[in-house]
Amino acid sequence: MNIEFNNKEPIYHQIINLIKKDIITGRYKGGDKMLSVREMAEKYKVNPNTISRVYQLLEMENITYTQRGMGTFITQDEDKILQLKNQMADSVIHNFINEMRSLGFENTEIINSIKKNIVQQAESIQNKGVSDQ
Amino acid sequence: MKYLVEANNLEKKFGNQVVLDKLNIEAAGGKIIGLLGPNGSGKTVFFNMLTGFIQPDDGQIIICGDKLKPQTKEKIAYMPDENHLYSWMKVKDVIAFYSEFFSDFDIKLATDRIISMGIDIDKKVKSLSKGSIEKLRVSLVFSRNASVYIIDEPLLNIDLLGRDKIIQMTLDTINEQSTMIITTQLIGEIERIFDEVYFIDKGKIILKGECDHLRSNRGMSIENIYREVFSNEKFDEI
Structure with missing residues (x-):
């Protein structure tokens, strides 16, 4: 590899x-x-x-x-593995927040932008599912 | 015995020119060490000293616990930066020559490696391309079972996949009973396998350290630390 x-x-x-x-x-x-x-x-x-x-x-x-x-x-x-999962998620989110702040986003803007993108992604997956049928 | 190579306060002048200035380098078993510096910084002089071709004016070299003497030379596998093979020989004759010359040479391993590099062992050395000669030289030196490997520029002129093979060969060769000192200008290609690096400038060690330690301290690759150290310019890594 x-x-x-x-x-x-x-x-x-x-x-x-x-x-x-x-x-x-x-x-x-x-x-x-x-x-x-x-x-x-x-x-x-x-x-x-x-x-x-x-x-x-x-x-x-x-x-x-x-x-x-x-x-x-x-x-x-199992708890250890769960803890690990949360730790890694925290670190991804931490980096993301830092990057967004460096772009000048405020806290509420960051949250809104996440919401918007999650909805958009979900829709695009759904639409793709429809067009495939 | 912690170190297989110890160079203590090596000094050398050619006329008025200082070529090694109180040089200290230690290489422990199992370690791959990068000796990095611009052309003319003293790397090859140091290598020639380790292999007994040049005597230091002051300081001493200890190899596997012993002062440098003809018997200790047998423990060192050295690949100089220039082609040292007889060009009129066929590759298979070179292999036989090595086998006769070095008691620690694994003829089967060498033959397999050379063939896997795509080199025809019935060809003469002089008919090989520059890159193939380099591949041949590296395969030969790494097929010795030495305590100390001194490798001057293993990646130059070698194609991308050949470089991958050489890096793999390096990792296959190193064990706890051996150590390697490697110089290269292609730092980015090989830095992930170095344990430690020494930066040499005008015969003096100006920075040394464990690679991962240097990376986390400076947030930079070894290649960019090199750029910063030798260009004296701040370097912003994205």
Whole structure:
């Protein structure tokens, strides 16, 4: 797999976010065994040291756990996964709000613009559904 | 033994010109280190010192815990920046030559890699394109099982997919018992596999650090940190 990394952000950070995303979306399930450091390094085409660091940090956050001699596994704690989902959503929204503010939008304008866009998107999906029939 | 390469306070003058100025570099096992600097900053002089071609005026080099001596040279796999292969040889003869010359050379691995790079081993070196010669040289050096890899410009003249293969080969080669020091001008292509970088200017290390640390401190890629450091201009990254 070829992932395009953004070189200005720490690579380990970007990989942690990719793995978290895979957990939230259910691509990795609670209790699943993670790839070995070598395999993961191969997958993302990065230095194995970067992956070691990723694994250490994921474990520190209790997102994964290691069983001696068995490997690293995804947490089976559903609350943890939910918490992760909320954390990632918060961070997306946080960035979005900052961007909108930098464009000069006020709080109510930001909320209105979200509402408008959600409705528009829903309509366009519905219309597409109709025209397909 | 923490470091496989330790360069302590290396100094070198050519006439009045200082080419290395109290240079310190350490490379630990398992690490891929980028030595980055403009042309003429002293990178190749340093490499020639590590491999014993040039003696320092002062300072010392420790390789795998030992002072530099002929036996330590065997632990170093060096790819110089210029073609060092005999052009009249066929590729398969070059492979045999390497196998005879270096006891740590894996002839099967090298042959497989060279073929997978699309090089015909029955051709003579001189009939290969510039890029193919580079691919051949990189494949040869990474097929040694050395403790220290010193690679001067592994990506130059190499096509895009070839560069991907070389980066993969680099990752396949590194292990906890080996270390690599790589120079390149194509920083953006390879920076994601560097653990640490040293920026060298006029024979002096002007900045060093762990890559991800530098990125998060400065919010910039290593390539743009290089631009900022060497052009002395502020660089805004979008």
